[in-house]
Amino acid sequence: MTSWASRALPVLLRLTGRTRAYASADNARAHLAGRELRPQPYGPPARLRPDVAVEVQRRFGWPIYTVTPASGLPTGAVVYLHGGGWVNEISTQHWQLVTEIAADARAKVIVPIYPLVPFATAAEVMPTLVQLVAEAVASGCDRVCLAGDSAGGQMALSVALLLRDEHDVVIPQTVLISPVLDLSLSNPDIAAVDDPWLGRDGLLVFADCWRGNLPLGDPRVDPLAADLSRLGALTVFSGTRDILNPDARLLVEKAGAAGVAVDYHEEPGLLHVYPLSPTPEGRAARRIIVERLRG
Numbered sequence: 001m002t003s004w005a006s007r008a009l010p011v012l013l014r015l016t017g018r019t020r021a022y023a024s025a026d027n028a029r030a031h032l033a034g035r036e037l038r039p040q041p042y043g044p045p046a047r048l049r050p051d052v053a054v055e056v057q058r059r060f061g062w063p064i065y066t067v068t069p070a071s072g073l074p075t076g077a078v079v080y081l082h083g084g085g086w087v088n089e090i091s092t093q094h095w096q097l098v099t100e101i102a103a104d105a106r107a108k109v110i111v112p113i114y115p116l117v118p119f120a121t122a123a124e125v126m127p128t129l130v131q132l133v134a135e136a137v138a139s140g141c142d143r144v145c146l147a148g149d150s151a152g153g154q155m156a157l158s159v160a161l162l163l164r165d166e167h168d169v170v171i172p173q174t175v176l177i178s179p180v181l182d183l184s185l186s187n188p189d190i191a192a193v194d195d196p197w198l199g200r201d202g203l204l205v206f207a208d209c210w211r212g213n214l215p216l217g218d219p220r221v222d223p224l225a226a227d228l229s230r231l232g233a234l235t236v237f238s239g240t241r242d243i244l245n246p247d248a249r250l251l252v253e254k255a256g257a258a259g260v261a262v263d264y265h266e267e268p269g270l271l272h273v274y275p276l277s278p279t280p281e282g283r284a285a286r287r288i289i290v291e292r293l294r295g
Contacts, residue, residue, distance in 0.1 A: 002269045005279040009271055010196035021085070022202035029205055032087060032118050040089035042113045048095065051103045060128045065111040067102040074108040076143035078293050079133050081159075083150025083177075083273060085203065086117050086210040093276040094149070100286055101147070105294040110136060114155075121212030126220045129155060130162045137169055145173040145293050149273045150244075151210070153179025157223040157234075164230055165219075172232045175289055178239070178273045181224035181247040183207040184216050189246035197272050198243050224251055229258040235292045236262065237285055239270030263292070 013019050021031035044054055044065065055066045068074050080098050082090040090113065102109045112132055114125050136144045148156030153176040163169040185200050185207070211221045219226040224247055234255055238248035245266070252264045265288065267274060267281055275285035 003280045006270055006274065006277065006281055009277060009279070013197050013271075019197050019199075021087075022197065022199040024199065025201045025205050028202035031202075032205070032209065035087050035116070036118050039116075042089045044095045044099075045092055048099050049103060052099045060132070062115070062128070063113040064132070065113070067098050067109040067111065069103055069106055072106070074102075075106045075294070076145065077108040077110060077136050077141040078105070078145045078147055079110045079112070079129075079136060079156075079159075081112070081114070081129070081146070081148035081152035081155045083148065083152040084116075085206040086151045087206050089113075089116065097276060097286060097289070101290055101293055104290045107145075107293055108141070117206065117209040121214075122210050122221045123212055123214055126155070126158060126162065129159050130166065133159055133163060133171075134167050134169060137163075137167075143172055145175070146171050147175035147177075147289070147293065148179065149177035149276060151180055151206075153177055154181060154183075154221070154223060157181070158220050160231055161219045161223055161226050161228075170230065170232045173235065173292055174232060175235045175237075175292055176248075176251075177237045177275050177285075177289075178242055178244055179223075179236070179248065179251075180207070180244060181222070181251055183211050183221050185243070187246040187250065190243045193241065193243045193245060195241055195243045195272070200243060203243070224254070227258070228255045228260055231255065231258075231260045233261040233263070233292075235265070235288070237265045237267075237275050237289075239267045239272065239274045241269055242272040244272065 051070045053070045082094040098109050146156040160171045160174050217225040238245045252262050255262045
């Protein structure tokens with residue numbers, strides 16, 4: 001049975017205005033204009049759990065945060081790519097998940113603060129992300145994994161594909177939380193999804209800005225269209241009240257047919273990125289994420 005906390009989330013999202021930007025194309029364009037005028041802060045909260053250490057440096061012109069266990073050596077590395085529709089900055093919920101992974105999976109978590117639309121597009125951002133992960137692999141880390149939510153899930157899977165094709169690198173584990181997988185949002189099953197948060201018209205505006213001049217089907221933006229063979233293991237989370245759920249199901253089917261090991265967690269009645277939520281279902285999902293990313 002869905003917890004009361006999860007059942008309350010749609011009301012909370014409406015009251016806090018989180019749904020407004022996705023409600024229509026006009027709202028999305030207004031949101032883009034607002035983000036261009038007033039970019040958001042991105043730094044971690046002043047108070048994080050005491051069992052992690054945080055450092056930041058600038059590379060490629062970006063702030064790159066590293067979160068590690070406060071004591072002892074990490075046993076692997078995770079590059080975490082935050083979501084937010086390619087237009088919103090990393091949030092407190094993302095930082096909480098990052099610190100949980102660092103502390104409980106004993107991992108070095110690398111968090112790039114990548115440029116957002118309308119200031120950059122996928123053609124500019126994706127090569128740098130691939131380079132960042134390739135350098136982490138080349139640095140001698142025993143195990144480098146990828147994780148991302150929503151738009152960050154698209155980037156994480158696209159990076160895994162590009163590393164396979166351009167560097168002959170197989171990422172052993174990629175965790176995808178409610179990923180965007182097809183920027184056309186053309187799956188006919190989307191129309192039947194009762195999603196209280198994401199709207200197709202608004203999300204398409206952000207997706208088109210992110211795609212820029214790249215064609216639909218390009219693996220840098222549309223990982224579902226790619227050949228998925230020879231990828232490492234995937235762990236995928238999706239709630240059924242999420243317009244991205246139909247494509248998550250397609251990914252699981254297609255990846256499995258390509259011989260990829262897929263661990264799929266679908267929760268009836270839950271919303272977009274439910275593993276980030278302060279709910280019993282979110283906490284259970286985060287325990288699985290930590291386990292999959294533990295070196």
